[in-house]
Amino acid sequence: MKTRLNTTLSQQQTLTPQLQQALRLLQLSATELELELAQAVASNPLLEWAEEAHQGNEQPGVDAAPAQSSEPAANGNDTAPDNEHSDGQDWVPDQGPWATGSRHDGDSDYEPPALKLGGSDQDLGDHLRAQFQLLKLSQRDRNIGLALIDAIDSDGYLREPLPAIAQALQPELLASEDEILAVLRHVQGLEPTGVGARDLGECLTLQLRLLPPSLPGHELALQVAHTSLPRLPRAGIDGLAREMRQPVAAMQAAVDLLRQLEPRPGRLVGQADTSSWVIPDVVIWRQRGRWQAALAGHSGPPVVIHHGYAQLLGHCSDSDSSYLRSHLQQARWLIRGLQQRGQTLLRISRALLVHQAAYLEYGRQALRPLTLREMASELELHESTISRAIAGKYVRTPRGTVALREFFSSGMDTGNGEETASSAIQATLARLIEAENPRKPLSDAKLTELLKQSGMTVARRTVAKYREAMNIPPSHERVRIG
Numbered sequence: 001m002k003t004r005l006n007t008t009l010s011q012q013q014t015l016t017p018q019l020q021q022a023l024r025l026l027q028l029s030a031t032e033l034e035l036e037l038a039q040a041v042a043s044n045p046l047l048e049w050a051e052e053a054h055q056g057n058e059q060p061g062v063d064a065a066p067a068q069s070s071e072p073a074a075n076g077n078d079t080a081p082d083n084e085h086s087d088g089q090d091w092v093p094d095q096g097p098w099a100t101g102s103r104h105d106g107d108s109d110y111e112p113p114a115l116k117l118g119g120s121d122q123d124l125g126d127h128l129r130a131q132f133q134l135l136k137l138s139q140r141d142r143n144i145g146l147a148l149i150d151a152i153d154s155d156g157y158l159r160e161p162l163p164a165i166a167q168a169l170q171p172e173l174l175a176s177e178d179e180i181l182a183v184l185r186h187v188q189g190l191e192p193t194g195v196g197a198r199d200l201g202e203c204l205t206l207q208l209r210l211l212p213p214s215l216p217g218h219e220l221a222l223q224v225a226h227t228s229l230p231r232l233p234r235a236g237i238d239g240l241a242r243e244m245r246q247p248v249a250a251m252q253a254a255v256d257l258l259r260q261l262e263p264r265p266g267r268l269v270g271q272a273d274t275s276s277w278v279i280p281d282v283v284i285w286r287q288r289g290r291w292q293a294a295l296a297g298h299s300g301p302p303v304v305i306h307h308g309y310a311q312l313l314g315h316c317s318d319s320d321s322s323y324l325r326s327h328l329q330q331a332r333w334l335i336r337g338l339q340q341r342g343q344t345l346l347r348i349s350r351a352l353l354v355h356q357a358a359y360l361e362y363g364r365q366a367l368r369p370l371t372l373r374e375m376a377s378e379l380e381l382h383e384s385t386i387s388r389a390i391a392g393k394y395v396r397t398p399r400g401t402v403a404l405r406e407f408f409s410s411g412m413d414t415g416n417g418e419e420t421a422s423s424a425i426q427a428t429l430a431r432l433i434e435a436e437n438p439r440k441p442l443s444d445a446k447l448t449e450l451l452k453q454s455g456m457t458v459a460r461r462t463v464a465k466y467r468e469a470m471n472i473p474p475s476h477e478r479v480r481i482g
Contacts, residue, residue, distance in 0.1 A: 022337040026344060026385070029392035030279035030296075037303055037334075046324065046331040048306045124156065124195075125149055127269045131190045136434060137183075144175055144183040148196065156195040156266030157203070158184070182477060189471040194265035201229045207261045209468050217253030220246060224254055280396040282349045282404075284360065291357055293349040295342050296396070303338075305331055344389050347379055352407045359407065360397055364427035370408050425456055426466050433472060441478040 028036060041047045128149045137145065147169055151160040160168075162177045162184075169175050188196040188206055197203035204225040211218060223244070224232065232240055232255070241251035262268065284293045305328070313324050352375075358366035376383040390404035409423040432450055436442045442450070444467065448460045467474075 018333050018337070021333055022340050023385075023388060025334075025337045025341045027388035027391050030281050030394075032392070034279075040334055041303060044327050044331055044334075046306050046309050046327045047303050047334070050302050050304045124152065124154060124266045124269045128152065128187070128190050128195065132187065135186055137186065138438075140173065140175075141183050141186070143173055144169065144180055145187055148180070148184055148187050152187075152196060152266070154266050155264040156192065156197070158196050158198050178479075182473075182479065185471075185473045185477060192262070192265040192268045193471075194262060197265075200263060201225045201227075203263065203265065204229070204258055204261050206471065207265075208257075209471060211257075213465070215257060217250060217255075217257045220244075220250055220254035221257045224251075225258065278394050278401060280394045280401055281345055282393070282395040284349065284353065284395055284397045286360075286398065291353045291360060293346065293353055293395075295346055303331075303335065305335075341389075344381070344385070345393065348375065348386065348389055348404070349395065351375060351379060352404075356407045360399065363399065364406075365424050365431065367407075367409050367424040367427070369422075372408060375408070422466075425451065425458060425462075426470060428454060428456065429463065429466055430470060430472070433467075433478070436478075439479065441475040443475045 025033065025036070041049060129146065132142075132145050132149060135145075144165075147165055148158065151165060151168075152158050162180050165180055166175050166177060184196060188194075190196070193210055194203040194206045197206055202225075205222060208218065208222050208225060213219065224240070228240060228244060231243065235243060237251050237255055238248055241248045244251070280296050282293055283296050284291060286292070309324060313321055313328070316324065352370075353360075355368055355370050358368065372383050372386045375381075376386045379386070390408070393404045394401050395404055406423075428451065429447060432442060432447055444460050444463045447467075448458065448463050451458055451463065464474075472478075
């Protein structure tokens with residue numbers, strides 16, 4: 001063996017510490033960003049909260065971050081239809097200096113209220129009843145549904161048989177088992193997914209129906225959950241594969257998918273968690289017939305350079321000066337990263353106003369197909385940057401606080417030369433089923449025909465797939481009497 005010295009030429013991508021920090025800040029939600037800044041202020045003496053600096057009569061010349069621009073962005077439509085929140089007038093946020101022409105005075109940033117998603121202080125029964133009250137059902141079905149919810153245990157299962165539920169409703173209400181089963185389908189459509197199941201197989205089946213059918217082992221997992229789940233512990237994967245005449249690899253994929261599901265959905269409710277609180281990063285409102293977007297008050301850099309420590313740089317020893325300069329550089333990187341985060345969010349939000357103005361006016365049925373790749377190409381950003389920017393971010397709109405990901409949806413060719421967002425098709429499908437005659441529910445074929453009349457030409461199997469994804473039972477299970 002001989003020792004040799006070889007020279008090779010290669011390329012590799014290296015991210016600078018500044019870029020790594022900017023990417024990390026970009027993907028943080030508002031709640032996570034607040035924790036990150038609190039740790040930075042506690043560990044870096046050159047950083048202080050902007051509010052504290054303002055209250056301390058900060059002198060001119062402080063190296064503070066400039067406020068984010070709130071220049072309005074419009075969709076180019078001077079006359080926007082009225083929505084349910086405006087009563088014929090433009091909907092403008094109640095507070096905030098970023099709202100051009102706002103009636104309010106004062107220099108305090110608008111702080112959108114936190115929105116609680118999930119019941120950290122609720123038990124499972126309260127959590128289900130709050131959702132069930134939002135369903136448009138008859139008073140009779142409501143009474144049946146509340147009785148079903150009362151019978152669900154802490155794990156999320158309905159242990160009581162349906163005849164026992166019917167007997168418990170007497171003498172005030174005489175209900176058949178079929179009628180109770182039809183209402184149970186509504187209860188099983190509530191969150192968390194899988195609640196209201198009568199056994200483990202049904203619980204897993206409810207969760208599998210909401211997963212994409214393209215997942216490896218999805219169809220076989222449905223068969224196992226529906227028919228062969230009790231045999232799995234005794235026969236094992238190999239034995240069950242032989243019984244069902246399936247390849248061992250396919251059965252392994254199906255079992256792996258089943259193991260990722262939640263066997264006790266009830267335990268997902270009632271756990272206190274700060275991530276269940278949502279703080280909007282962006283606010284969208286309409287003023288003078290034009291849609292506008294701006295960062296929420298908290299989304300600008302809330303930290304500044306501490307003026308007192310910054311002045312010490314020229315009046316301290318070399319060791320102290322090196323320490324302060326190091327922390328000063330870290331503070332400037334952090335503030336610059338916060339500015340870039342806000343600018344990226346604002347660019348994306350304003351671009352969404354152009355593409356999804358109809359969604360803001362009419363709801364999900366008017367959502368246009370829009371992918372991350374299209375947005376990245378338009379803004380000249382990488383697709384991963386768009387994905388990081390919208391992850392865990394929420395926007396306050398006249399229609400409520402929604403996730404930024406709600407504005408993105410894959411398109412589907414409807415046969416008329418145009419594409420329709422899959423979310424829009426599902427929203428229209430849900431609206432048609434909600435308005436159907438309870439005694440004569442619409443079949444999948446009839447729903448396909450009605451969608452075609454609305455300009456959405458889709459196959460009947462696609463309607464069935466979307467209906468199952470939304471946990472809506474077939475027409476013969478949606479029959480209501482009275």
